Amino acid sequence: MELSTGTAAKKVVVFDYGFGNVRSAERALAHVGADVEITRDFDEAMNADGLLVPGVGAFSACMQGLREARGDWIVGRRLSGGRPVMGICVGMQILFERGIEHGVETEGLDEWPGTVGPLKAPIVPHMGWNTVKAPEDSDLFAGLDADARFYFVHSYAVHDWSLEVTNPRIRAPRVTWATHGEPFVAAVENGALWATQFHPEKSGDAGAQLLTNWIGTL
Known part of the structure; x- marks a missing residue:
């Protein structure tokens, strides 16, 4: 799944703050046609067409590193x-x-309201392939079948979505859900800010299509 070679490659910075599979993300983005750099350089991260923020490990440690x-x-x-x-x-x-x-509470970036808490399921962590339920108007999942599967590795999740948009001129966030023991937020599209709980860089062709969709918006 590669972008057309007839257009200039979009510059994407994979932000290297010590927590994340930066090499896997780099390879996946390059595979779909992006010009990728792994860096924590301030100017490079600010000026790139797109910034990808990976994350692996504990919430508190990731926030400290970030x-x-x-x-x-x-x-x-x-x-x-x-x-x-x-x-x-x-x-x-x-x-x-x-x-x-x-039992330890850590402040996040607060771009969205909500709390990341333990995933209540018979088997934790949730590790492996799972389907998702995306909104019909999703741009992130455009071109993907409803039964497309993505790779998850996590023990914590967001279980509720409370952000409401009342201004009819502003497009409401599009929230995608998945279920492992209980429903949880699997992805969000909110203006310039998109995110996935699963790993698109480890999700084969489906993940490549998703990254292609994101790069296509840059």
Whole structure:
């Protein structure tokens, strides 16, 4: 699944703040035609067409690493200017208001209201392939069949979506759900900010199509 070679490749920075499968993300993005750089350089991250924020491990550790790399400031500044940002796995979770792990509450980036909490399921972590239920008007999942499967690895999730948009001129966020023991937020499309709980870079052709869709918006 590659983008047309007739157009200039979009520059995507995979933000390297010490938490995430940056090499896997780099390979997946390059495979679909992006010009990819792994860096934590402030100017490069600010000026790229798209910024991808990965995340693996504990919510609190990811937030600490992100703040130390000034990633919180970069994400906020990019979004205030309508510059695309995409979060993956814990890189999605930290976009919410807070995370609670082992009784410890950590402030997130608060781009969306909500709390990341333990996933209640017979088997945790949720590790493996699963389907999702995307809105019919989703741009992120455009061109994908309803039974497309994506690769998940997580023990925590967001279980409720409370952000409402009352201004008819503003497009409401599109929220995709999945179920493992209980429903949880699997992806969000909200203006310039998109995110997935699953790993598109590990999700084969379906993940490649999804990344292609994101790059197509840059």
